[in-house]
Amino acid sequence: xxDIYQTPRYLVIGTGKKITLECSQTMGHDxxxxxxxxxxxxxxxxxxxxxxxSTEKGDLSSESxxxxxxxxxxxLTLESARPSHTSQYLCASSELGVVSGTDTQYFGPGTRLxxx
Amino acid sequence: GQQVMQIPQYQHVQEGxxxxxxxxxxTTLSNIQWYKQRPGGHPxxxxxxxxxxxxxxxxxxxxxxxxxxxxxxxxxxxxxTTDVGTYFCAGSNSGYxxxxxxxxxxxxxxx
Numbered sequence: 001x002x003d004i005y006q007t008p009r010y011l012v013i014g015t016g017k018k019i020t021l022e023c024s025q026t027m028g029h030d031x032x033x034x035x036x037x038x039x040x041x042x043x044x045x046x047x048x049x050x051x052x053x054s055t056e057k058g059d060l061s062s063e064s065x066x067x068x069x070x071x072x073x074x075x076l077t078l079e080s081a082r083p084s085h086t087s088q089y090l091c092a093s094s095e096l097g098v099v100s101g102t103d104t105q106y107f108g109p110g111t112r113l114x115x116x
Numbered sequence: 117g118q119q120v121m122q123i124p125q126y127q128h129v130q131e132g133x134x135x136x137x138x139x140x141x142x143t144t145l146s147n148i149q150w151y152k153q154r155p156g157g158h159p160x161x162x163x164x165x166x167x168x169x170x171x172x173x174x175x176x177x178x179x180x181x182x183x184x185x186x187x188x189x190x191x192x193x194x195x196x197t198t199d200v201g202t203y204f205c206a207g208s209n210s211g212y213x214x215x216x217x218x219x220x221x222x223x224x225x226x227x
Contacts, residue, residue: 033214042219043159043204058214090158104149105206105215107158 003027006091006108013081014116021076021111023091031103032074034058034066035090037110043090049074081115088112118143120207122218130226135192137221139205146210148181148188153220154201162190162203195225 004025013019025032034047035058045058049068063085064078074093078085090110094103119142129135139148147166151159163172165181165188172179178191188207192199202222206215 040202040222043217045214045217048214059216092159103208103215104161104164105151105159106161110158 004091004093004106004108006089006111008111009109010112010114012114012116015080015082017081017115019078019081019113021089021091021113023074023076023108024072025074025093025106025108026072027093027095027106028071029093029095029106030071031094032068033092033094033105034064034074034076035092036060036062037088037090039088047076081113083115086113086115118207118209118216120205120216120218122205122221124221125219126222126224128224128226129195131197132194135195135199135223137190137203137205137223139188139190139207139218141186141207141216143209144185145207146185148185148205148207149215150179150188150190151204151206151217152201153204157201159204192223195223197225197227199223200225 007022030051032049035043037043044060046060046062047066049055055066064076088110091108092105094105121140149164150162153159169183170181176193180189202220204220206217208215
């Protein structure tokens with residue numbers, strides 16, 4: 001079982017509030033990711049990082065920002081939450097496979113965000 | 117950019133029936149991975165295929181990687197209610213690029 005944690009698990013917040021979703025992993029993985037997923041729908045990559053001080057935007061444009069100051073920590077911040085941000089946010093990490101050069105992603109339990 | 121298409125989007129079977137989901141990529145993949153997401157849960161890694169024509173089995177699940185490394189399938193024999201969930205395939209062009217996930221196939225199994 002992967003050791004990747006997300007807090008809070010559920011968050012209901014009003015429009016305009018600033019929020020930070022926390023993600024931590026204890027596996028020492030260099031690569032970390034944030035996905036946005038609506039119920040029963042596909043995964044959309046919104047941010048990823050190859051290591052400390054590395055952050056990249058994913059395939060889906062997002063108003064959120066991320067930081068990677070420590071290997072184990074990859075928080076996501078929304079400066080001003082809106083109802084359109086209501087979704088599930090999944091954090092994942094991976095270690096580049098040495099033999100095959102591929103990375104298996106381990107997902108956290110997710111944060112379900114509702115913006116009223 | 118790379119696209120990974122998955123069909124069907126949804127399938128409802130009776131317990132004991134077989135199930136197959138198919139994954140097709142617009143480009144040649146270096147590897148393909150399969151994940152399962154239970155309702156209300158998060159994706160969990162099932163398996164990875166790397167070699168052309170590779171076939172791997174996990175109990176009632178059979179995974180195949182096409183000869184051209186552009187398609188893959190997951191077959192479940194004699195489904196059980198515990199198989200309920202969404203199955204995602206995910207591929208990458210190289211070990212150093214991000215995974216591209218398919219849209220997933222949602223499987224419902226009626227007892």
